[in-house]
Amino acid sequence: MGIIQAMHVVYEYVRRDEEGNVEGSIRAVDDVNLDIAQGDFIAILGHNGSGKSTLAKHMNAILCPTEGTVWVDGKDTRQQEAVWDIRHSAGMVFQNPDNQIIGQVVEEDVGFGPENMGVPTREIWERVEESLKAVGMYQYRKHSPNKLSGGQKQRVSIAGVLAMHPKCIVLDEPTAMLDPNGRKEVIRAVRALNDVEGITIILITHYMEEIIHADKVFVMDQGKIAMQGTPREIFSQVERLKGLRLDVPQVTLLAWELKKQGIDLPDGILTAQELVEALHL
Amino acid sequence: MPILLDHVNYIYEADTPLAQKALNDICLEIPDGQFIGVIGHTGSGKSTLMQHLNGLVKATSGHIYFDGEDIDGAGFDKRALRSKVGLVFQYPEHQLFEIDVFSDVCFGPKNLGLSQEDAEARAREALESVGIPEELYHMSPFEISGGQKRRVAIAGVLAMKPRVLILDEPTAGLDPRGRDEILHQIKSLQEQTGMTILLVSHSMEDVAEYVDRIIVMNQGSVMLDGGPREIFRHYRELEEIGLAAPQVTYIMHMLSEKGLNVDVDVTTIHEATREIVEALKHP
Numbered sequence: 001m002g003i004i005q006a007m008h009v010v011y012e013y014v015r016r017d018e019e020g021n022v023e024g025s026i027r028a029v030d031d032v033n034l035d036i037a038q039g040d041f042i043a044i045l046g047h048n049g050s051g052k053s054t055l056a057k058h059m060n061a062i063l064c065p066t067e068g069t070v071w072v073d074g075k076d077t078r079q080q081e082a083v084w085d086i087r088h089s090a091g092m093v094f095q096n097p098d099n100q101i102i103g104q105v106v107e108e109d110v111g112f113g114p115e116n117m118g119v120p121t122r123e124i125w126e127r128v129e130e131s132l133k134a135v136g137m138y139q140y141r142k143h144s145p146n147k148l149s150g151g152q153k154q155r156v157s158i159a160g161v162l163a164m165h166p167k168c169i170v171l172d173e174p175t176a177m178l179d180p181n182g183r184k185e186v187i188r189a190v191r192a193l194n195d196v197e198g199i200t201i202i203l204i205t206h207y208m209e210e211i212i213h214a215d216k217v218f219v220m221d222q223g224k225i226a227m228q229g230t231p232r233e234i235f236s237q238v239e240r241l242k243g244l245r246l247d248v249p250q251v252t253l254l255a256w257e258l259k260k261q262g263i264d265l266p267d268g269i270l271t272a273q274e275l276v277e278a279l280h281l
Numbered sequence: 282m283p284i285l286l287d288h289v290n291y292i293y294e295a296d297t298p299l300a301q302k303a304l305n306d307i308c309l310e311i312p313d314g315q316f317i318g319v320i321g322h323t324g325s326g327k328s329t330l331m332q333h334l335n336g337l338v339k340a341t342s343g344h345i346y347f348d349g350e351d352i353d354g355a356g357f358d359k360r361a362l363r364s365k366v367g368l369v370f371q372y373p374e375h376q377l378f379e380i381d382v383f384s385d386v387c388f389g390p391k392n393l394g395l396s397q398e399d400a401e402a403r404a405r406e407a408l409e410s411v412g413i414p415e416e417l418y419h420m421s422p423f424e425i426s427g428g429q430k431r432r433v434a435i436a437g438v439l440a441m442k443p444r445v446l447i448l449d450e451p452t453a454g455l456d457p458r459g460r461d462e463i464l465h466q467i468k469s470l471q472e473q474t475g476m477t478i479l480l481v482s483h484s485m486e487d488v489a490e491y492v493d494r495i496i497v498m499n500q501g502s503v504m505l506d507g508g509p510r511e512i513f514r515h516y517r518e519l520e521e522i523g524l525a526a527p528q529v530t531y532i533m534h535m536l537s538e539k540g541l542n543v544d545v546d547v548t549t550i551h552e553a554t555r556e557i558v559e560a561l562k563h564p
Contacts, residue, residue: 046456047458047459048426048427048428048454048455048456048459049426049427050456095454149322149324149523150323173454176453176454177450177453177454178323178483179321179322179323179483179523179524180483180485180523180524180525181322181520181523181524181525182322182323182523183483206454206455206456206457206460209528242458245457245458245459246456246457246458247457247458249528250486250527250528250529250532250550251528251529251532253550254529254532254550254553254554254557257550257551257554258554258557258558261554261558263557263561272528272531272532272535272536273535275532275535275536276535276536276539279536279541279557279561281536281539281540281541
């Protein structure tokens with residue numbers, strides 16, 4: 001069994017009127033099955049309202065399924081007594097860095113998680129140091145978080161999760177509010193955690209070029225998994241993705257347009273280098 | 282010339298030990314009908330600059346003229362300015378508050394003193410121009426999707442019929458189709474009405490695709506100002522200040538280095554496709 005496994009997961013948001021009577025329900029996640037292996041880099045794509053954030057919130061027991069079961073590191077998320085263990089195994093990073101940082105000083109913010117877990121003081125400092133180093137923010141440890149750029153804040157948020165020694169980090173659109181450099185910094189940090197530390201990454205994003213190195217991509221639509229495969233398999237299907245309100249990286253789109261003009265190119269080109277080679281330059 | 286900025290400076294918490302210069306000697310001309318992209322890393326001063334244009338923030342020194350009148354001059358009607366220069370903040374959907382979509386969009390024009398009937402006509406027109414169908418008019422703003430909420434919020438500003446529309450990252454967090462739809466609608470609005478648009482964005486690809494002119498902000502100053510092809514030619518300088526060129530521009534540079542005879546100033550997929558096809562035909 002992988003680090004995260006979902007079987008026939010359904011989640012319904014129940015709508016109630018002012019008296020609390022049930023008015024209806026919306027099925028946000030609809031019969032999803034997943035098995036994510038430890039150490040994988042997973043990307044989840046999907047249009048606004050496709051259910052990807054709702055699904056992500058099942059991965060550290062913020063939400064529990066209406067039907068079906070989610071196991072995180074072998075533990076059923078519906079077991080109340082397992083919730084803390086689950087949240088230590090699977091950390092979460094959200095879109096807006098300003099909502100996630102609470103400390104007055106960077107290193108205090110990063111130390112909050114392990115302190116809350118009851119880690120001995122000396123070890124907290126060790127963890128703070130290694131976490132900040134892993135995301136390239138160690139030289140800012142004495143800074144005030146509100147003086148940092150968006151990308152730096154987001155890396156502090158990631159370090160805060162990292163200090164809890166998770167096996168898996170779920171990132172829900174961590175780059176949506178960042179400038180190009182901030183986006184690059186965050187993605188580089190996330191990839192390093194996966195490559196070097198072997199931490200499982202689940203990345204939700206609307207930026208297609210961020211996920212070309214993922215091991216596997218899931219595309220959600222109407223609460224279901226509509227497509228799954230390697231980035232190349234997924235991005236080979238330009239029209240299907242556009243139909244799902246998504247896109248492909250610019251280089252993939254360019255190659256696809258060139259192919260329509262009669263130039264002999266394979267589907268699913270993911271980098272400029274691949275395009276150069278395919279054009280025999 | 283609707284907007285002219287003449288040596289505008291802005292200092293946060295001036296005359297305190299925390300004083301920090303946010304805008305540094307800005308001189309800009311913003312003529313009618315342009316679609317302008319404003320780019321710059323977080324903290325470069327772009328949002329502060331935008332807030333000056335409708336008088337939300339007052340310059341520490343320097344002058345801002347709207348139609349030749351100093352907006353900080355005695356007797357200048359700032360309230361009227363705010364209906365002429367509409368500002369859509371980041372995540373504007375957080376500001377929706379009325380009981381339904383239609384009432385929310387009516388709020389602005391009613392506040393301008395228009396009759397209920399006129400306000401409703403404006404709201405209808407604004408909602409149409411952003412592609413919100415009538416079925417949604419009487420739904421709660423909290424029952425519609427993220428992209429729809431965003432468009433309703435933009436309609437709320439459009440209903441005031443501004444001459445200048447400022448959008449601060451209108452597509453952050455939207456899926457690619459939602460992003461294209463909003464930008465497309467803004468573009469056609471500009472073409473149909475001649476409205477001036479200022480688009481603050483972190484997406485170089487979007488800016489390249491839609492705007493006529495780009496203003497690059499860095500450390501409170503205007504670093505570059507020109508057409509997209511010209512601006513992205515400075516991609517190395519842009520990288521140094523945390524920005525970049527559109528991905529397609531890098532691809533063209535790489536193809537050119539490998540000996541393909543293409544124009545490296547290309548900034549959109551459409552242009553790139555044409556260039557490469559031509560270059561392959563006539564090497």
